Amino acid sequence: MIVLSDEIYAQLIFDGDFCPTAKVYPERTIIMTGFSKWGSSGGWRLGYAYFPEELEDFRKALVASAGQSHSCAPAPIQFAWAKALRDEHEQIDAYVRDCRTILKTVARFCERF
Numbered sequence: 001m002i003v004l005s006d007e008i009y010a011q012l013i014f015d016g017d018f019c020p021t022a023k024v025y026p027e028r029t030i031i032m033t034g035f036s037k038w039g040s041s042g043g044w045r046l047g048y049a050y051f052p053e054e055l056e057d058f059r060k061a062l063v064a065s066a067g068q069s070h071s072c073a074p075a076p077i078q079f080a081w082a083k084a085l086r087d088e089h090e091q092i093d094a095y096v097r098d099c100r101t102i103l104k105t106v107a108r109f110c111e112r113f
Contacts, residue, residue: 002055003029008047011038011096012103027054035081038096044077 005021010033022029034047051059084092 001028002058005029005031007031007033008037012099015104022050022052027052030055035077038099039081039092040095040099041077041081044074046073046077046081 003021003025007020010018010020020029020031022031029052031050032047033049034045035041036044036046049059
């Protein structure tokens with residue numbers, strides 16, 4: 001069995017710890033995520049998938065077939081996120097913390113009604 005774990009919102013938890021499926025089933029879990037939700041890059045559609053070593057042959061087959069059916073994300077957002085992930089870890093972490101605080105505040109407010 002292969003698990004496709006959609007973790008697009010994983011960075012935006014605000015209560016407790018997030019427990020990804022890959023933590024309990026690492027050898028057959030493909031993590032799919034992107035930057036549009038937690039990175040406020042809505043509309044840019046830049047995502048990625050992480051495959052464990054055990055699924056390398058499956059990944060290669062998927063890449064070979066998907067190359068004809070998927071379009072490329074816009075180059076500006078690819079370069080921007082590559083630089084951010086390479087050089088801006090502290091700023092990204094602070095931004096995600098701020099987003100979590102805002103979402104927690106909104107959730108607490110909504111719970112009252």
